[in-house]
Amino acid sequence: MAKQSSQFDYFKSQHIPELTVLQAALSDFSYDRHAHEEYAFGVTLAGRQDFFSGGQFHRSPPGNVIQFNPEEVHDGQPGGESTLGYVMVYVPPTQLEALFADAVGCERAGRFRSNEILIPDPALRSAILDLAHFVTGQVGSRIDQEHALYQMVTRLVQRAGKFQPGSTVSRPDALLLRAKDYILAHLEEDMSLDAISQAAHLSKYHFLRLFRQQFGITPHQYVLNCRINAARNALEAGVVPNEVAFRYGFVDLSHFNRRFKRIYGMTPYQYQRSVTN
Template identity: 30%
Template sequence: MTKATSRNDAHYWRSALIPGGDMVTARFTDHVYSPHWHDAYTVSVIEQGAERYDYRGTRFVADAGSLPIINPGEIHTGSSAGDAGWQCRTFYLPVDFVQTVASETGLSRHAIPWFNTDIIKDADLVRRALLAHRTLEASSDLLASEYALLDAVSTLLTRHARLRPPSRPMTRDRVRVERMKTRMLDELTAPLDLSELASTVGLSKFHAARIFTREVGMAPHAWRNQVRLSRARDALRAGMSATEVAATSGFTDQSHFNRHFKKASGVSPGRWSDNR
């Protein structure tokens, strides 16, 4: 495993069997994940210790032998639940990959699988998921790796997947928030202050910031930085250097980019790229 520090070790890697996906083998002692989201399903197996995280308005603690799941696009945090930290193996599974497996398993061909917030306690599933993760990381037998992966993901889906709950009605404040998001996306790399953003929806700075934070779960600047990070990962996957990505993603400078990337990923962008 490549070491980030003596207290926080993380190795990111990929497999051709999961196009666009990521995996990580990690041990964290004092790393604290800032509120962030992933476009993929985050499926973790806690091997040792315990992780504390906030998700959908609730604080959870996932201990050894459990399998917490974060649905795509859902804001969450992460930190140690004790002095010993936590060790985990995590899959970041793209939505289209999970939908394909769901279809092949006989589940709905169109619905997006969804998982309850409850931490999964399923010893047999944990065993299958660990086998798949370890076999993929070793990458010595393609046939065995693919079988283990499909076995783990199909078992997860058939036992624990649900239909995605219907979206909340578009209230007046939600419409305003979507307009503010559009403004930030249109000017993702340009300087933008709160007065300009608030003017988009005809509100005061205080009111605009308050409804955005209440509806989204993070402040406007934090949300925009997370979108920047998501696009930065795509650029890093495509082979762009961390220096180039920092310069084109809208971050103030390289150190600003590195700091935000590490808070959301556990490693620097350079190390994240080197480990691929």
Template identity: 30%
Template sequence: MAKDWLELRQHADTGIETIRAHFEGHAYDPHWHDSYLVGITLTGTQQFHCRRERHRSTPGDAFLLEPGEIHDGDAPVEGGFTYLTFYLDDKWLNNTLSGLYESVPSSYALHFSRTIAREPQLVQTIAQTFYALHSDEMRIIQQSTMDALLGQLTRHCQWRRRLPSQVQSAAIAHRARDYLHAHMGDNIGLSDLARETGTDRFTLTRCFKREFHLSPHAWLIQLRLAHARMLLAKGELPADVAAALGFADQSHLGRWFQRAYRLTPAHYRRLCTNLPDQGEK
């Protein structure tokens, strides 16, 4: 039997989640986050697919993923792997970066130039920031380590602008994405998305996959899961979250949630809030 375990904390001031975990064998199915993901591998070998490549992260490696980047995870070597990671909110990160630069270009997106980075100073700074947040150090230490981390991360970032040939396809995909955001709890069909974007279902799906690397229905599931995490972290009950986000029932939410995060919704809620389960599964 796999000896998997997971520790999760939510930072009170920023809402940043810090996770330290160990997995053996299959860790998690393909999924994405709506935040920047920063972490390091502590022991073993962590294997995952991202940006259409297979990556292997070992001790001494930092891994850097952007919002929306699909990734999975497994342990290809006996003994599994242990890692630590935390999530940086997109808006929070861009607002904070404005303190490092005289101006931040509004028409560009922050982009990690590499998924895996083997640089001792970056790895050390990630570890220091993680433990300052995870162990609830003094605020001045937390904020100092986070400032040092942002200074390190900017060396691995670039401001990315779209090529003109991508604009039309991306516009269709982003209009569809915005519609999914606005109607994430509804029973949405491809015909609804095609009508809203002024195209047909096949063109819509092709543009959406090109932009987001997932079909619209798979992306909608991930969107619902991301919002489920947010609502559960605020203390809402799994059954209420399932109903609000368009899952058939609490069990339906639970199956998808555990596949993506290796936690039940109730367990995740308890880790974030320390509230009792109240009989929820």
């Protein structure tokens, strides 16, 4: 019997701005390495979820929680012969900063980052599935969704133990942040590696080595990833795919379609139709 084709369904919360839920069934699809601007909280429902993140490969069995911090590079594919089923909740940092600060009891905890990627935690799993159910089923009120978010945040903080204020940003990290800021400010322009490394005040060779060591992808892959993320936001705002492709420097709509699908599992038009209906 032939395997069914992979399926992807995206849902936007009606109550919490920019919160998105993905329900996916993967049998013949592998994600390219990429990173999201949001926090991502997932639960493996069936099959096995194999992926690379944090410098190593991971395998997530059914019932396990996966958590990615913003801009944490990862990929993903089914492991073994069974179809991989999972749900993923994407939450923008602005929606979580106050919740993290409140759960930790420290204003500086707004940019909390979990050190765990694979998390076998029933309470966290339950909160994620509750939130996904509210969004995909369009049931419950805003306070129901906010409560599920708070339960997720509280559990992450409990697992992390006592909050330790972040240390001073190192010089290499500060230089790479300049490069990231430059990239984000010039997404609609034709950027060069020379210009990006100059913005970071690094030689091209030193910049390439540091960047790949820090983020696990090349600057070119990072630029492409940022353009895809910006394109997704434009699609959600109703901008037609042809215009989005032109705005963010893709050769043509076909090129945009291929790149977008490697990260979101569907074409820009399909994604736009799924989240704006």
